[in-house]
Amino acid sequence: MLGLMQDRPLLISQLLEYAAIYHPKVEIVSKTVEGPTHRSNYAEIHRRAKRAAKALAALGIVMGDRVATLAWNGYRHFELYYGISGMGAVCHTVNPRLFPEQIAYIANHAEDKALFFDLTFLPLVEKLAPQLKSVRHWVLMTDRAHMPKASSVPNLLCYEELLAAQSEDYAWPSFDERTASSLCYTSGTTGNPKGVLYAHRSTVLHSFAVCMGDTLALSSRDSVLVVVPMFHANAWGLVYAAPMCGAKLVLPGPHLDGPSVHAQIEAERCTMSAGVPTVWLALLNYLTETGKRIDTVKKFVIGGSAAPRSMIETFQEKYGAYVIHAWGMTEMSPLGTTGMLKPAMYDWPVQKRLDIQQKQGRAVYGVDMKIVDDEGREMPRDGKAFGRLLVRGPWITSGYFKGEGGSVIDREDWFDTGDVATLDADGFMQITDRSKDVIKSGGEWISSIDLENAAVGHADVKEACVIGIKHPKWQERPLLLVIRRPGTALDRAGMLKYLEGKVAKWWMPDDVVFVDELPHTATGKLLKAKLREEYADYKLPTA
Ligand code: AMP
Numbered sequence: 001m002l003g004l005m006q007d008r009p010l011l012i013s014q015l016l017e018y019a020a021i022y023h024p025k026v027e028i029v030s031k032t033v034e035g036p037t038h039r040s041n042y043a044e045i046h047r048r049a050k051r052a053a054k055a056l057a058a059l060g061i062v063m064g065d066r067v068a069t070l071a072w073n074g075y076r077h078f079e080l081y082y083g084i085s086g087m088g089a090v091c092h093t094v095n096p097r098l099f100p101e102q103i104a105y106i107a108n109h110a111e112d113k114a115l116f117f118d119l120t121f122l123p124l125v126e127k128l129a130p131q132l133k134s135v136r137h138w139v140l141m142t143d144r145a146h147m148p149k150a151s152s153v154p155n156l157l158c159y160e161e162l163l164a165a166q167s168e169d170y171a172w173p174s175f176d177e178r179t180a181s182s183l184c185y186t187s188g189t190t191g192n193p194k195g196v197l198y199a200h201r202s203t204v205l206h207s208f209a210v211c212m213g214d215t216l217a218l219s220s221r222d223s224v225l226v227v228v229p230m231f232h233a234n235a236w237g238l239v240y241a242a243p244m245c246g247a248k249l250v251l252p253g254p255h256l257d258g259p260s261v262h263a264q265i266e267a268e269r270c271t272m273s274a275g276v277p278t279v280w281l282a283l284l285n286y287l288t289e290t291g292k293r294i295d296t297v298k299k300f301v302i303g304g305s306a307a308p309r310s311m312i313e314t315f316q317e318k319y320g321a322y323v324i325h326a327w328g329m330t331e332m333s334p335l336g337t338t339g340m341l342k343p344a345m346y347d348w349p350v351q352k353r354l355d356i357q358q359k360q361g362r363a364v365y366g367v368d369m370k371i372v373d374d375e376g377r378e379m380p381r382d383g384k385a386f387g388r389l390l391v392r393g394p395w396i397t398s399g400y401f402k403g404e405g406g407s408v409i410d411r412e413d414w415f416d417t418g419d420v421a422t423l424d425a426d427g428f429m430q431i432t433d434r435s436k437d438v439i440k441s442g443g444e445w446i447s448s449i450d451l452e453n454a455a456v457g458h459a460d461v462k463e464a465c466v467i468g469i470k471h472p473k474w475q476e477r478p479l480l481l482v483i484r485r486p487g488t489a490l491d492r493a494g495m496l497k498y499l500e501g502k503v504a505k506w507w508m509p510d511d512v513v514f515v516d517e518l519p520h521t522a523t524g525k526l527l528k529a530k531l532r533e534e535y536a537d538y539k540l541p542t543a
Contacts, residue, residue: 009177010204013049013086015243017172020046023220023246029268030074031253031260033119034146037267038075042243045079047168052083054166059114059137063088063175066110066183068135070094070103070117070125073230073251076141076159078239080116081230085181085200086172092183093231096121097522098193104131106185106193110401116141116159120254126152177201183401184233186330195401196330202395203240206333209364209395210241214340216274216301216324220246223268223296227256227275228304232523233334236274236303236326258286265294274301274326278524280311287319297321301338303328305525306431306449308456309358317350327360327431329417333395336369336417337361337429359430360421367393370414371423383424386432386445390414420445437528439468439476446478446507448528454502455480458495460488465518465526466509469538477540480509481531483518490514510540 019026024043032038040048061067067084069091071077084091092110094103103124107115114137117125122140129138129152138153140146143160181200185193211218218224218241226249228235242249250268252260256275261283264270280302287294300315303326312323328334339361345353363369371379371387379387392413399408409415420433432438432447439446448466455464463483468476484490492512499508513535519527 009174009200011086011172011174011177011200012181012203012240013082013172015204015207015240016042016046016049016082016086019243019246023243026220026246026248028075028078028249028251030078030251031255031264032074033072033253034142040075042246045075046082048163049079049082049086050168050170050172051163051166052079053087053172054170055162056083056087056089056114058162058166061087061089061113064090064180065113066090066092068092068094068107068110068112068115069231070096070115070121071141071230072118072120072253073226073235074118074141074253075251076116077118077230078249078251080141081182081239085203088173088175088179090180090183090197093234095185095229095231095522096124099522100124100128102193102522104128106195107132108134109192110183110185110195113137114139118142119146122148122151122153129153175200177204182234184231184330192404194404196397197401198234198333198395202333203234203237205366206237206335206395207241207244209335209366210237211245212365214362215335215338215364216241216272216326217299217340218242218245218247218272222272223248223250223270225250225252225261225264225268225270225273227252227261227273227279232304233328233330236301236328236334238274256282258282258284262286262292262294265297269296271296272299272301273297274303276304276524277302277307277311280307280315284311284314294319294321299324301326303360304523306360306453307358308453309354310457312357313350313354323357325357325359325361327429331397331415331417332367332391332393335364335395336367336391337363339428342426356426356428359424359428361429362427363429366395367391369423369429371421381423381425381427383422383428383430386420386422386447388435389417389419389421389429389431391417420447434528437467439466439478441468441471441474441476441478441506443475444506448478451478451480451499451503451507451509454499455482455495457502458490458498460485460490461495462486463518465528465531467528467531467535469510469535469540471510471540477510478507479535479538479540480512481515481518482512483516484514511538 019042030038111134116139139157141159299322325339328336379385451466452464465481471477
């Protein structure tokens with residue numbers, strides 16, 4: 001027997017419509033590319049999103065068409081998120097930090113019909129335009145005053161003029177909640193990027209999850225500085241979840257340096273923010289240099305890569321801001337786990353509490369999670385055994401766009417995250433490595449991430465990276481690559497001495513190489529595949 005509840009579709013347009021009715025005056029504050037800070041609110045953004053939807057229809061965009069954005073976090077990008085998906089098209093957020101050839105590949109693969117872009121990216125788009133075969137409409141996200149006198153981009157349109165030409169008289173269409181809403185390509189450390197195609201249903205369910213008290217506890221009392229880019233996994237879902245609960249949004253544009261982040265936190269009395277460790281490192285350095293504080297901030301969400309223990313400790317103990325360590329993937333919309341402590345843990349001594357907070361957190365309701373060995377056998381949740389991390393749930397991908405990469409889930413819907421992790425009895429998950437980065441030494445696994453974390457604990461180490469090097473006896477052994485802090489003279493012996501006692505004896509790197517820089521992906525992750533290639537013939541001293 002089926003229940004008798006209404007089968008109303010979950011649609012992205014409803015999120016913004018709700019905010020416009022119940023939180024009309026809540027602000028959306030943006031640092032614009034053009035210069036000034038722009039202030040708007042949910043009511044106005046909703047009206048403009050409707051104009052954007054109508055403008056798209058006027059350009060001939062229909063349901064299912066891909067419409068690309070190449071833009072920073074700002075109000076125009078925000079209203080496009082809703083205008084594009086709301087009218088049934090697919091909002092394809094393109095990461096401008098990718099190599100131009102990758103952007104061209106992605107836009108062609110997605111068959112984008114239109115491209116909306118910020119002024120910053122005009123030179124890039126001018127260069128790329130001849131290669132983007134499917135794009136029919138090129139829209140510069142600015143007003144007439146900032147339009148270039150001339151451009152090689154064909155029929156360049158002005159965003160504000162497109163909106164001005166439309167009225168706000170528009171009713172969001174209703175359609176199947178499983179309709180594709182947005183598209184984001186993973187930056188992948190190997191091979192071509194692959195498209196993750198989100199749906200209205202998955203996005204709305206994910207937004208509920210983001211707001212939950214034990215997830216990110218987003219609410220109408222929050223003023224959220226969205227540091228994580230809207231071109232990377234939907235800004236971790238914050239730009240969908242904020243209108244659901246009426247949170248104020250502060251969109252920083254390209255200004256992510258320490259002084260700018262601090263200034264925005266102060267000016268907008270931000271209560272929370274979310275981003276990758278690199279940004280927080282810059283903020284913490286700025287706070288140390290200036291003695292300034294961030295007293296309005298109650299919580300920082302840190303993810304994308306592991307939050308260093310010292311960062312968690314400093315935010316909490318020195319600045320009184322709670323750190324929610326979070327883990328997820330583009331393929332997961334992206335939220336998988338968040339590090340909200342269980343009640344008793346708040347009373348634990350600081351170092352014991354940090355042991356837990358250093359882990360990536362507990363599964364959010366809706367995400368099933370398990371670890372398995374190479375044969376697919378489930379491993380114990382004892383906080384020690386580590387295995388491949390598998391997930392499934394309603395906001396997790398079932399396959400890449402256009403079937404790229406073949407089948408990615410098994411018969412029971414389990415998706416292999418490519419991460420290696422432990423799960424403890426309280427449900428806290430800890431990433432120990434990417435499965436392709438884990439070092440297999442004598443049949444046992446060594447976590448390259450644990451070694452890196454230990455190495456960066458040394459005051460003279462700016463960045464560290466560990467890769468496996470072929471070894472005649474052990475199959476693979478760890479090599480530690482280190483960037484020293486400027487003006488320091490750390491050497492091999494000093495580094496190894498420091499690691500003694502901090503990592504298992506058989507995990508000790510066989511060698512240490514000091515380098516000036518390390519390669520990163522467009523989303524800031526270490527490009528270990530490239531380093532493995534570079535050091536393929538490296539001779540370890542003990543080999
Ligand atoms: P992306 O899809 O680009 O967001 O990358 C997802 C990958 O980033 C995950 O599979 C992890 O390897 C890594 N990642 C994300 N969050 C964390 C975290 N908190 N700690 C360690 N690795 C993380």
